[in-house]
Amino acid sequence: MNATALRLRPCTRVWVMLLALTTASVVLGNRAGGWAALAPLLLALAVLKGQLVVDHFMELRRVRRRWRALLYTYLVLVAALIGVAFMID
Amino acid sequence: MTATAVIDRAPATRLPSPPGDLAIWIFILAELLVFGLLFVAYAFARAGDVALFNHHQQELDQAAGLINTLLLVTGSYFVVRAVAAVRGGSGRACALWLAAGFGTGVLFVAVKFGEYADKFAAGVSLSTNTFYMFYLGLTFFHLMHVLMGMVILAAVAQKAWCGGYSRVEHAGVETGAAYWHMVDLVWLILFPLLYVMR
Numbered sequence: 333m334n335a336t337a338l339r340l341r342p343c344t345r346v347w348v349m350l351l352a353l354t355t356a357s358v359v360l361g362n363r364a365g366g367w368a369a370l371a372p373l374l375l376a377l378a379v380l381k382g383q384l385v386v387d388h389f390m391e392l393r394r395v396r397r398r399w400r401a402l403l404y405t406y407l408v409l410v411a412a413l414i415g416v417a418f419m420i421d
Numbered sequence: 422m423t424a425t426a427v428i429d430r431a432p433a434t435r436l437p438s439p440p441g442d443l444a445i446w447i448f449i450l451a452e453l454l455v456f457g458l459l460f461v462a463y464a465f466a467r468a469g470d471v472a473l474f475n476h477h478q479q480e481l482d483q484a485a486g487l488i489n490t491l492l493l494v495t496g497s498y499f500v501v502r503a504v505a506a507v508r509g510g511s512g513r514a515c516a517l518w519l520a521a522g523f524g525t526g527v528l529f530v531a532v533k534f535g536e537y538a539d540k541f542a543a544g545v546s547l548s549t550n551t552f553y554m555f556y557l558g559l560t561f562f563h564l565m566h567v568l569m570g571m572v573i574l575a576a577v578a579q580k581a582w583c584g585g586y587s588r589v590e591h592a593g594v595e596t597g598a599a600y601w602h603m604v605d606l607v608w609l610i611l612f613p614l615l616y617v618m619r
Binding site for chain 1: 435436437438439440446450453457460461464465467468483487490491494495497498500501502505598599602603605606609610612613614616617618619
């Protein structure tokens, strides 16, 4: 990590990560046609992005753990159910 | 190590409840539940006719969806900066960051209307097929939340500009911000689900 990156605010770093992860997921989705692991990978990226929003934008990392746990559980549960449905085909 | 751990460390002491009015968080949880159920319903409906969903998904304007995702993420970032500004005692800077967030909402709506115009011109409607019923239903439901979020951001920005918040009392800004982040959060699942995953 260079000096410029270190000077960025934490929220700015999160924003850049979200932009990068979003773009990466689209590039990945279009290049990996027919790859069985694609859906779980895209879901994992969505959960990771959700986690960044929950922790740093909604600021739940500063709050009692039960709130963060609730939102994490939501993200993982929804992604897992979607993942199961995508494995049916 | 999670991505979060790379960004910064968690504070030693934790707040008892999330930033903003507790009522908005109850509302946010209810909204997340509804969106979650709709996402899972989409996924299982797709499992019933994968070929149809995969075929029509390719007719969507993925670039427009990507641009809208980047816009919402950026809007959320602007709103984070607005909260930081008011905590630093600058109501005017807070209002300007909120206005920037509102601007990303305007662009999101414009892109979405462009997408809808193309689909309606091609004769697509809610009754075209199950895929388009979900596409139109889910994105329109989300769009209503974007519009609601823009109304909230505008109201909060106006109050911030007029000095209605201070370094000490700014729960209104945090409440509006939490709602706007929820709109962003559900789109981060909706976008890959509808536009990318196959």
